[in-house]
Amino acid sequence: MLKRLLAVTAAMLLTIATAAVAAELAGGHPTTYTVKKGDTLWDIAGRFLKKPWLWPEIWQANPQVKNPHLIYPGDVLSLVYIDGKPVVQAEGPRIGEAVDTIPLAEIEPFLKQFTVLDDVKSLPHVVGLEEDRLRSAAGQLVYVRGLQGARPGQLVDLARPINVFGGGKGKRIPGFSRLDERGDRGHGHWSTPMGFGEATGETLGHELQLHASGEVTRVQGDVAVVLLRDEGREIRVGDRVLAPEAQPYDLQFMPRAPDSIPDNARILAVADGMGAGPRYVVALSVGARDGIRNGHTFSVWSEGALRPDTTAHRNAMAARGDRVQMPDDFLGHLMVFRTFDKVSYALVMDGIRPITQGDVLKHPDASE
Structure with a gap:
């Protein structure tokens, strides 16, 4: 009788599990x-x-x-x-190129033209341009200082620091600040009205945009002469020099839910600086050190505000003392496609409302 009961129970559990899937x-x-x-x-x-x-x-x-x-x-x-x-x-025949996980054309600029590093100040930098130009392009020479061990024929990438990402401190929201030509934070250009960003918490990384590639032609003392090789963006004094990455990104991954959601998981920045919808790229305040991997999918929520109950209290001070927590609002889903140590890039896959800096990341199945 017990064996029969166990068998029936197991069958019921299997049926429930199968129905759920x-x-x-x-x-x-x-x-x-x-x-x-x-x-x-x-x-x-x-x-x-x-x-x-x-x-x-x-x-x-x-x-x-x-x-x-x-x-x-x-x-x-x-x-x-x-x-x-x-x-x-x-x-099937399994020939040709495997299908991409997400549309390559919509994320290609962020795969090929952007990177995030912990430090930019220690990188070699462009100290001068051929004929003292203000900007240089393909076929022209630039002069780089600090490229230790440089040798003729060595290939380099030239990039410009554009943003510094920072984690929020306490209840503050993580965000970003613009960088000037020296890689310093522009004090007058905070990403949010209250000045949240790298000054109020941990620095999560510096975002650089790759502008061109070049080849070292000769070295004289501490200065390497670099010939710009391709038609990229213009180069100017202050741009940084990096070693080329053989394969900086990976498109072969599977969409899946993360094992856990870090407490600090939020939207750091939106590509166009405004609200993001489907097929927009966003930066996240979590990365490899938080267990985030390419393919991880999140739901995105607008954090509910604390609102004073002005109906229950005529006195404004009393109403503010009896504030009610509004529920979070669901905005959409996104998937991570490139991961750095403390920051990652993701593509918005679907949405019902614009996603903005500071929005909260939750499990993709979250209902509240």
């Missing part, structure tokens, strides 16, 4: 789908699931192939049930 399948989901050129993993996951970040839960990677998690144009994806659980399997 099956409930996540998108309405009208296909039983098979042939992957096409231009598809993204996020879009494919959205065909089968209401929540694309749950894709790893139903994707059954083929361990017999070299890169079992990659999906290629021409692959046929089939939705099957194994032990009552929905699973997506793939069969």
